[in-house]
Amino acid sequence: xxxxxxxxxxxxxxxxxxxxxxxxxxxxxxxxxxxxxxxxxxxxxxxxxxxxxxxxxxxxxxxxxxxxxxxxxxxxxxxxxxxxxxxxxxxxxxxxxxxxxxxxxxxxxxxxxxxxxxxxxxxxxxxxxxxxxxxxxxxxxxxxxxxxxxxxxxxxxxxxxxxxxxxxxxxxxxxxxxxxxxxxxxxxxxxxxx
Numbered sequence: 001x002x003x004x005x006x007x008x009x010x011x012x013x014x015x016x017x018x019x020x021x022x023x024x025x026x027x028x029x030x031x032x033x034x035x036x037x038x039x040x041x042x043x044x045x046x047x048x049x050x051x052x053x054x055x056x057x058x059x060x061x062x063x064x065x066x067x068x069x070x071x072x073x074x075x076x077x078x079x080x081x082x083x084x085x086x087x088x089x090x091x092x093x094x095x096x097x098x099x100x101x102x103x104x105x106x107x108x109x110x111x112x113x114x115x116x117x118x119x120x121x122x123x124x125x126x127x128x129x130x131x132x133x134x135x136x137x138x139x140x141x142x143x144x145x146x147x148x149x150x151x152x153x154x155x156x157x158x159x160x161x162x163x164x165x166x167x168x169x170x171x172x173x174x175x176x177x178x179x180x181x182x183x184x185x186x187x188x189x190x191x192x193x194x
Contacts, residue, residue: 005115005191008063008074017182018073023191028067030059030074038085048080049126052112057121064116071122071194074114077181081107095145095153104135111178113187123190127183129174131159136168144168 004024007015018025034055041051053076060074079086081101089095109131114124136144145153147164159165161172161179177184 004070006063006067006070006072008059008072011075011181013180014075014182017177017180017184021184021188023184023188025073028063028072030062032059032062034076035087038087042085048078048083048085048108048110049112049128051085052076052078052110053114053124053126056112056114057116057124060114060116061119061121065119068118070117071191072116073187074116075112075182077109077111079107079109081105089153092145092150092153096141099136099141099145100138102133103141104133106130106132109174109179111181111183113183115187115190125183125186125190127175127178127186129172129179131169131173131179132171133168134170 004026006028007018007025008028008030010027010029015025015027032055037055037058038051041054046054055076056074058074059076060072063074064070064072086098086101086107089098107130109129110126112124112126114121116122144164148160152160159168161176172179175183175185
């Protein structure tokens with residue numbers, strides 16, 4: 001059995017999911033410039049799944065090149081709204097714009113994970129969840145945002161499914177861990193074989 005993995009991410013949520021599932025991990029962020037890669041892949045008309053998978057793989061491989069003896073886990077999540085990729089907000093104004101776009105519509109949250117060793121991918125998995133947001137007035141959206149701290153907003157995107165954000169949705173179809181950014185059941189299945 002694998003004694004530990006390296007998590008190529010600063011995400012506190014992903015670390016918490018690993019901890020809750022008794023997967024020992026050490027955090028070593030990849031510091032990959034995601035926006036540059038996303039823009040390039042969007043220009044090439046890559047699907048949201050491919051974008052998410054490529055970013056997860058890039059993060060894992062980058063850290064894995066330095067930590068050659070370890071298994072490195074890279075992860076990435078994207079929101080797909082009718083083919084448009086929606087990234088994490090950089091400020092509250094962007095967060096409000098995102099909520100306006102999602103308001104009253106269904107979208108997919110895609111989470112990809114990749115395990116690498118010696119700088120190369122050894123396993124990957126992509127999962128998708130469908131979320132349908134209720135319709136809200138502008139005041140309701142602003143009120144929702146006012147309840148979220150900056151730290152939480154930038155860590156979890158515009159909705160926090162494990163907290164206040166659950167109330168934004170009329171329906172959620174899919175794995176909760178996938179929505180939170182780490183489809184951990186599949187990771188556990190794979191690493192149990194190592």
